[in-house]
Amino acid sequence: MSIDLKTIKHISKLSRISVDEQKAEKLAGDLNSIFKFIEKLNELNTDKVKPLTSVAETTLKLRSDEVKSKDIRNEIIKNSPQDNEDYFVVPKVIE
Amino acid sequence: MSDITKQSLSELVKNIKEKKLSSNEVTKAFIDRSEKSKELNAYISEDYSSALEKAKKFDEKQNLDLKLPGIPIAVKDLFCTKNVRTTAGSKILNNFVPTYESTVTQNIWNEGAILLGKLNCDEFAMGSSNETSFFGNVQNPVDKNLVPGGSSGGSASAVAGQLTPITIGTDTGGSIRQPASFTGIVGLKPTYGSCSRYGIVAFASSLDQAGPMAQNVKDCALLQEIISTYDSKDSTSIDFKRNEYSKELTKNIKGKKIGIPKEYRVDGMPKEIEELWQKGIQYAKDCGAEIIDITLPHTSYALPAYYIVAPAEASSNLARYDGVKYGFRAKGENLIDMYEKTRSEGFGAEVQRRIMIGTYVLSSGYYDAYYLKAQKVRKLIKNDFDEVYKKVDAILTPSTPSSAFKIGEKKDDPVSMYLNDIFTVPVNLAGLPGISIPAGHDSKGYPLGLQIIGKAFDEQNILNIAYAMEEKISFKNKINDWWIK
Amino acid sequence: MSKDKLEYLISRKDNQYEVIIGLEVHAQVTSESKLFSTSSTKFGAEPNTQVSLVDAAFPGMLPVINEFCVKQAIKTGIGLNAKINNRSVFDRKNYFYADLPQGYQISQFKDPIVGEGKVILDMPEGQKEIGIERLHLEQDAGKSIHDLDPQSTYVDLNRSGVALMEIVSKPDLRSPDEVSAYIKKLRSIMRYLGTCDGNMQEGSLRADVNVSVRAKGSKNLGTRCEIKNVNSIKFMQMAIDYEANRQVDLIEEGESIDQETRLFDTKKNETRSMRSKEDAHDYRYFPDPDLLPLEVSNEFIKKLKSEIPELPDDKKKRFIKDFKVSPYEANILVSDIDTAKYFEEVVSKMGKNKDIKLAVNWITGELFAVLNNKNLEISQSPISSKNLAILVNLIKNGTISGKIAKTVFELMMDGDKDPQKIVEEKGLKQQSDPKALEALIEKIINDNREKAIEYKQGKEKLFGFFVGQAMKASGGKANPQLINEILKKKL
């Protein structure tokens, strides 16, 4: 398997990171060598193995339904690159 | 008192408690040395003036019952610190000032510690040499132009260079143990769920753990005792009975069964590492431990599995850095354009590379072949450990397959860089505790570390083994303060 | 009515098409705080005032699940006769959008909290069962506002992180009417359970509608289109009608239907393409590593089962059996929990000698008309169940006539007045004393001698005249039945 430029463009789109031709070439090279290394996993037959998603062998703890967070709009919006004191402001969304 | 910064944490605490030193004196000493050590580039943000203020305040109203009374501490810049810039080593968070404090750092302030500043690290903790930081690479105090390891490179350098008496780092695939090994200090990666992840900039949620880094095992134990608390704000925090690690620390490890996994004898490993390992085995025997040959058959699959799991989680964890709520934003013609430019300019090459890998392995058509496969391999690796822990109490391995390398040496070869973590990664995948202690030097005089891996929640045991071996090894770091003119 | 007539089919020339509809309903869980954070869920707050660090996805923030929301989802599952899963998993659904601060939505993908179930619809042609595929918990996104500024989009994160239940039906629905009945039934069940207020104006209930068509009699499913986020039953019906016809037209023209996501334009009353399958999102679902699997024990589920109130289907059966109302009336009475509650209160307050049929007529007749006129919910009724019960009893025991009752009813609306008092104050009590009425009638006959003779000679139409005169003389209060009897005797 090899990762071509089309694939790089596709994942660049999915991950919302712009990639020009030069960067795409470099990424394709890097990713191919990394995936060559990763392919080692194919030596293993894992058909009957249950996947492990978390090593924490407990179950989810539940919290009670209480409102504790107050209005911290200023605190939240303070860090934003653009706002109008009420809303976060972003460039126009074009569908 | 001279040479304040040479003192270990325990000595400093003792001197402050006995009023031989004030917090102000100690804080000043570490600030002075930090100021003289700019060439190490260990800090991203300094908070010296408010540290001095806090030290004065502490001295005015001393509470000597605390475990870290007026002790100045710099921490990895992955911990969110209230009103102090937190960057995660990234341009994308260059101007980010949290209004909140991570649980782990809060725990140390609660014991009287004082924040000195934020330490350099690989961008979003992705790296093994601290070369991916937006704020530049960090120098290893051991030698000029030597990497300190990563991602907690600034932390390791700061402890080894005595810019801070102790520190906390984070470890996702070896980011505490590998730099500890490269700089000749002690670093502990606790059991997953031992230290809260609340307020720590996430890299890979199922692997990330905060942990202590110190000059010796005792200091490390004390810090672990302080930072390890159950936290209801982290759903993966585990509510187990925590030891008072420093109080219960003992050198008596007689009869402990220590496993030596044959799979850690990898191709191309320098002879010096093998010799160090053998020496370590001898030390353990000298301490009264019983050595048992074991097998962890899936060891060689750990790194490939890790390079699926960690980037997958990271690709999702880092999606929040989009220029909308905080951090860097690039100009864009529309929302999508803004996203793409922000993330392309805001993230460095390694982070982008890993986001791409992660996105790819989760994408439609590849999930089963990569992500699911890796989760299954992760299970096999965990099973390996579960199996051997029926027979042994701990496992002894080298910490890294080599000593520290030169800055720039592996920068353009991601795979050879990734191989640095070959001995540390299995521990993260299985969620186990692991400690690296300095155990010797290679021919260049660079430190080499040994790793002791424990059962889940058995930090006390590996701290004890490390404590006992530390005495036998009696390691002395060869640091000549080359960067101080 | 034949069943055929009720079938919703689309005809072109000689061909008839059946419409296959499946719904993904998003129902906001009724809770004080959000699914994974402790901020308030209250509707209508100032923008970004109900946003915590978790909701805005600040670095290092982690989700902690709200137990009440879990209970609400399980209760809803029980209400949908569904299988409750002891183990469920939260996944991340990854995509970028301005109002999605984390860059992913925490949802449940492979292992939802609730599995297969069913709901029963009462359609004019009989009952119909609609299969439920699953119900899962997920976070709501924030709100993007595109029309406040020509260059920018504004983002309000108040809704970000509010708990939603996504209820996915099987493709069992066949017409806009069934969709309407289905939504109403879901809404009714959730309101009975108190798990979702069902307020469509506030966005508490909205649906993605999957529509496909096939030649009548065919067993294959056609290519479906998903119409996103429709927030009223009327719009759902219009969207389905438009979309089904669009698809049929394409087939008739020999063209194929693209699987795509479409948007219903409420101004133009048409659906239009949002994105095709080629550029469909690749959501890259994977288990959220910040959360562990959610496990609920059988005891936990059993305890919740014991807290489930009587639901519409059972209530309907009981009303028919105990109150002898017709199935049609029972449907009306149980469809909304507040109506059922009101009705049962009236019944219980009417006491022993009650006329339930009369009560039903007053509720579904006069009262509904008033509520409708004033645009009020029954919970806001200007006339309390207690006073309505008194009014019905006043009619039943002959204190007032049905006609007078309407006058009384009008007067009651002013501050929920006690009808008994109105009757007394206004002297509206029915005249039922035979002696007094006899005297009154004798006087009328005496005053109208000639007409009485004409009546006796066979001009029976004049009977009405005498009734009218008697009623007039009594100020409308005379018991009409008694008047009739006495007149017959005296004339």
Ligand SMILES: [Mg+2]
């Ligand atoms: Mg949907």
Ligand SMILES: [Zn+2]
């Ligand atoms: Zn949904």
